[in-house]
Amino acid sequence: MNMSHQSLKVPLIQFENVAVDYGRKPDIVRALEPTNLAITEGDFVALVGPSGCGKSTLLKLAAELLKPSEGVIFFGGRELGAKPVRVGMAFQSSTLLPWMTIRDNVMLPLKIVPPFRQHYRAKRKGEYRDKVDALLAQVGLQGFADSFPWQLSGGMMQRANLCRALIHEPDLLLLDEPFGALDQFTREELWGTLQELWMSTTTTVLLVTHDLREAAYLANRICVMSPRPGRILDDREVPFARPRTVEMTYEPDFTATIQHLRSMIVHSPKEKTL
Numbered sequence: 695m696n697m698s699h700q701s702l703k704v705p706l707i708q709f710e711n712v713a714v715d716y717g718r719k720p721d722i723v724r725a726l727e728p729t730n731l732a733i734t735e736g737d738f739v740a741l742v743g744p745s746g747c748g749k750s751t752l753l754k755l756a757a758e759l760l761k762p763s764e765g766v767i768f769f770g771g772r773e774l775g776a777k778p779v780r781v782g783m784a785f786q787s788s789t790l791l792p793w794m795t796i797r798d799n800v801m802l803p804l805k806i807v808p809p810f811r812q813h814y815r816a817k818r819k820g821e822y823r824d825k826v827d828a829l830l831a832q833v834g835l836q837g838f839a840d841s842f843p844w845q846l847s848g849g850m851m852q853r854a855n856l857c858r859a860l861i862h863e864p865d866l867l868l869l870d871e872p873f874g875a876l877d878q879f880t881r882e883e884l885w886g887t888l889q890e891l892w893m894s895t896t897t898t899v900l901l902v903t904h905d906l907r908e909a910a911y912l913a914n915r916i917c918v919m920s921p922r923p924g925r926i927l928d929d930r931e932v933p934f935a936r937p938r939t940v941e942m943t944y945e946p947d948f949t950a951t952i953q954h955l956r957s958m959i960v961h962s963p964k965e966k967t968l
């Protein structure tokens with residue numbers, strides 16, 4: 695067998711029988727049942743499911759903010775933690791630092807994350823500034839690089855937040871309800887922006903969302919989780935052509951997908967009580 699073809703098949707990140715318990719005896723909460731999930735490089739996977747089913751827990755595991763209670767996570771075929779993984783993250787509330795301009799906020803990972811930080815103080819500062827400004831322009835924030843976060847609307851702040859999550863070319867982009875606090879129209883605009891950013895990079899994305907339209911617009915693959923303790927009930931490809939548009943989300947195939955996802959979540963077994 696062709697080795698390069700074989701290596702392409704190694705998932706970027708793979709959860710093998712990964713379970714998570716929070717707390718200590720006798721007050722242990724099982725958040726995640728032993729779970730298997732493999733994500734290929736360049737894929738865009740959405741996690742959906744009822745509140746408290748363990749979506750953010752899976753994201754925290756991928757970000758190495760949490761260790762599994764059981765099972766193993768592999769990254770590029772090696773156990774997660776064996777070598778540094780470049781991760782980008784964005785959450786529902788933008789975590790831009792209020793005393794820094796938008797450019798400096800977006801620049802931050804380049805000052806912190808290897809290998810960029812080694813070059814920052816040397817000659818690359820101007821080069822990095824151009825890189826930041828180009829990314830800001832790509833998301834429609836040209837002219838706002840010298841503004842402060844409080845001078846921007848919620849949608850603009852989330853655009854800047856996405857830039858900061860992507861500027862250091864992460865291997866893995868982790869998004870936890872990134873547009874959850876935005877109004878519907880701004881959210882839909884941001885779907886387009888994120889789709890464009892993803893299509894222009896090779897970043898692998900894991901998105902947690904409650905919005906099924908958002909999941910089906912953005913993702914290549916949707917995993918539906920059960921109520922706590924979470925497990926993956928359904929794992930399906932999203933076949934719609936790219937680039938996707940908001941209009942497509944009202945077409946029959948798309949709405950049928952949403953209805954199917956919704957019924958799986960609504961009719962899934964109830965959360966287990968302790």
Ligand SMILES: Nc1ncnc2c1ncn2[C@@H]1O[C@H](COP(=O)(O)OP(=O)(O)OP(=O)(O)O)[C@@H](O)[C@H]1O
Pocket residue numbers: 716717723724725744745746747748749750751752922
């Ligand atoms: N630090 C913690 N200690 C105890 N229990 C926790 C802790 N963090 C999360 N949990 C519990 O684990 C379960 C999964 O939490 P998690 O945040 O992963 O769910 P979620 O699906 O992201 O929820 P939501 O959609 O409401 O954000 C929940 O029942 C939660 O109460």
